[in-house]
Amino acid sequence: MPIILAALVDSADEPRFTAIYERYGDRLLRLALAYLHDQMLAEDAFQEAFIRFAKGFSRMRNKPDEFLYGALKALVRFSALNILTREKRELQLPENFDAPSPDETGAENVADIIVRLPDGIGHLLILRHVYGYTVNELAEMQRVSTDKIYRQLRRGRTLLEKELGDHTEEETAK
Helix, strand or coil: CHHHHHCCCCHHHHHHHHHHHHHHHHHHHHHHHHHHCCHHHHHHHHHHHHHHHHHHHHHHCCCCHHHHHHHHHHHHHHHHHHHHHHHCCCCCCCCCCCCCCCCCCCCCCHHHHHHCCHHHHHHHHHHHHCCCCCHHHHHHHHCCCHHHHHHHHHHHHHHHHHHHHHHHHHHHHC
């Protein structure tokens, strides 16, 4: 934990950050383990996600804990997918793993559609458009060029538009 706390920009954020770490840490480590099926790799993904989260915490400090938990889940998934890519292993999740449930209005959660996009593009879209990471930050996270990130984001938006269009057509047909 000290290494992660060292990544905080403002030491005044340490008590809240520590509380979030203690509240959600076990769940997030289990999430990483579900993706990676290897304790050491899961711990690497977990730590990588929390270090990135700590670096950007000052931008999100006024957000509610549930929002921050969502950001952490996305970062853990993103880190796990990066490790899988580096390890050249395929993602093997149990069916219906961690699927978001419909919200109170009864509408399907758009996040569910986004997360189902192939090749981790959904997570990239979430980090960019929900959590406000810059293209440069995303390129650094994935260790690729900014051009590749722009292409992935463009592809993701195209796929999402298609998925949402298909979803709308299905609802209309009912």
